Every structure is written in structure tokens, then in C-alpha cells.
Amino acid sequence: MSSSVRSPDGTVIGFETLGDGPPMVLVHGTGADHTRWAAVRERLAERYRLHLVDRRGRGLSRDEAPAYDIGREGExxxxxxxxAGGGVYLVAHSYGALCALEAVRKTDAVTRLVAYEPPRPKPGEHVIGPDARKRMRAAESPEQVLETFLREALRLSPADVEAMRGTPVWRARVAAxxxxxxxxxxxxxxxxxxxxxxxxxxxxxxxxTESPEYLRLAxxxxxxxxxxADVVPMLGQAHQAMDFDPDQFAGAVFGFSGA
Incomplete structure (x- = not known):
């Protein structure tokens, strides 16, 4: 079931809802939409009523207001x-975790937060340098932008990128x-x-444990x-444990449920 809310600046934020139980809101990272949770959504929905958000600018969300700011994403x-009714367990990945850290200072509706590798550069360095960002702005296709991000920001190998290309969520990643x-x-x-x-x-x-150093340091x-706050390792995994070890990821989420 799809629903939506209107954010304070007028942007419509869409989300998909499924499952039964206490509310859980899931927030995806950069270059994705709510479908990025495909590998774990059924597991999580066995215990929670999930609200899988499409962040502004993609998917079920629309009418985005001008002048982008991460503070608006928190709103x-x-x-x-x-x-969702309050009492929310918020689970957020990557850039979405940065947005979630903004959100929990703006509402009392969230009572617990898992933040999976909210990114920032290692001090004195770049996540992805200005030359790469310039190439991305000049790219001839959305796929070129996405591939540059995956290889140079997330440090994925060409083989890993090709493996992702064959998944159902690739089209959503290109669209974002x-x-x-x-x-x-x-x-x-x-x-x-x-x-x-x-x-x-x-x-x-x-x-x-296998993520790029800048993400672990962040x-x-x-x-x-x-x-x-504390840090729980995703053993043997990098930035996408929910895709490559969904059992470990879901178990870690359930382990912080407070139940």
C-alpha cells in the first residue's frame, strides 16, 4: 500500500507500507529509492509495520520544493x-542516515534509531574528489553518474557494479x-x-568490517x-550488508528493538 505526507516546505513524500506490528520507518541512501530494501523487507515485516520512504526527488515523492537542503530531508x-503514529523505530542507510540524524532532532515520534554508516570524508580528504563530481555533472547519461558514484565513492569493483546492474533495483538507481x-x-x-x-x-x-575506511571512521x-550510542560491526560486509547478508542485517536490527 502506498501513502504520502506533505513536508513543511510543500514537498510530497511518498512511502510504501506493509507488515504488522509496531512502526518502523526505513530510509534509503544516495542513488536509490525505497526498493533498495527488497532483500530484507519481508523479514522485517514479520515483526514490524514498515514504512519504506522514497526520499525527495524520486519514486513516490513529488512536487519537490526548490533550494535543496538536508535539513528539509530531516523534516x-x-x-x-x-x-506512522509515533513510537517509530527508524532504520536508515548511508546518506539516509544523515537525514535521519536531522529528523530525530525535529520530532518526538522516533524512539530508536539505527544509522548504517552515515558518511563524511576522512579529515583532510574527499569521499569523491571535485574532478569526479565535475565528470558526473558533465556525464552523458544517468548510468554514467551512477557508475562513477558506485566505483569512486563506495569503492565497488567493476565486477560488483556489474552484479548490481543485473538486479531489479538497478532501474530505480538510474532513475535517482x-x-x-x-x-x-x-x-x-x-x-x-x-x-x-x-x-x-x-x-x-x-x-x-570491509567498508571503506572513511565510512567506518564516520x-x-x-x-x-x-x-x-554504540557501533555494531557487520562482519565480513561492507556498505550493503542488507543485500549481501540479509540475515546478519535483520538480526542486528531485531537485536536493537528494545523488546
Whole structure:
């Protein structure tokens, strides 16, 4: 079942709902939409009523207001959490985890957060350099933008990218490619500061033991700032444990349920 809410700036945020139980809102990362949870959604829906968000600019979401800002993305997620009735377990991946960290400071509807590798550059370095972002802006096709992101930001091998190309969600990733550069621009300037200390709900970070170093360091940095937060490793996995080890991912999510 598909539903939508209107964010404070007028943008319509769409989401798909399934399952029974307490509410869980899932937020995807860059270059994706709500279908990125395909490998784990049925497992999670056995225990939770899922609300799988399409972040602004893609899929079920529409009428995006101008002047993009990550703070508006936080308002989007807060609006979905409030529509879900409160008491929400928020599970967010990558750039979506950055948006979720914004959201939990804007609403009391979220009571628990898993943030899987919210990205920022390693100090003094880039996630993806300005030359690559320039190439992405000049790319002749959305697929070129997506491939550059996967290889140079997520450090995936050509073989891994080809494997992804054959999955059902590839088309959705291509459709969302126009949002990649604006999100990378935000990531390059990301700072984890004292505002994270305002978060008063339980927070757990997931970090792949095989992820690029900058992602593991970023997870540690958030955990150091958020009171009581900790980091759980995705053993043998990198940035996409939900795809390549869905049992480990779902088990870790259930392990932080508070039940």
C-alpha cells in the first residue's frame, strides 16, 4: 500500500507500507529509492509495520520544493514518522542516515534509531574528489553518474557494479541518479558537531568490517557524539550488508528493538 505526507516546505513524500506490528520507518541512501530494501523487507515485516520512504526527488515523492537542503530531508522523515503514529523505530542507510540524524532532532515520534554508516570524508580528504563530481555533472547519461558514484565513492569493483546492474533495483538507481551529485556536495561538507549531543533516544551505528575506511571512521565519530550510542560491526560486509547478508542485517536490527 502506498501513502504520502506533505513536508513543511510543500514537498510530497511518498512511502510504501506493509507488515504488522509496531512502526518502523526505513530510509534509503544516495542513488536509490525505497526498493533498495527488497532483500530484507519481508523479514522485517514479520515483526514490524514498515514504512519504506522514497526520499525527495524520486519514486513516490513529488512536487519537490526548490533550494535543496538536508535539513528539509530531516523534516520529510519526521513527517513520515508522525504519520506512522509515533513510537517509530527508524532504520536508515548511508546518506539516509544523515537525514535521519536531522529528523530525530525535529520530532518526538522516533524512539530508536539505527544509522548504517552515515558518511563524511576522512579529515583532510574527499569521499569523491571535485574532478569526479565535475565528470558526473558533465556525464552523458544517468548510468554514467551512477557508475562513477558506485566505483569512486563506495569503492565497488567493476565486477560488483556489474552484479548490481543485473538486479531489479538497478532501474530505480538510474532513475535517482540526478540526486547523487547534490548529496555528495552535502557529504563533502559534513561536520559531526555538538548538535548530535542533543539526541536523547537510543542510537546504534552499523559499520561494515570491509567498508571503506572513511565510512567506518564516520560511524565511530557519530557514536562519540551521541550520548549512549554504540557501533555494531557487520562482519565480513561492507556498505550493503542488507543485500549481501540479509540475515546478519535483520538480526542486528531485531537485536536493537528494545523488546
Amino acid at each position: 520529510d522523515i519526521a513527517a513520515v514518522a508522525e504519520a 541518479a540526478h540526486t547523487i551529485v547534490r548529496e555528495l556536495d552535502v557529504v563533502e561538507k559534513m561536520v559531526f558537531d555538538e548538535r548530535l549531543g542533543e539526541i536523547a533516544i537510543p542510537v546504534r551505528l552499523f559499520a561494515g 560511524a565511530d565519530a557519530v557514536a562519540e557524539r551521541v550520548p549512549g
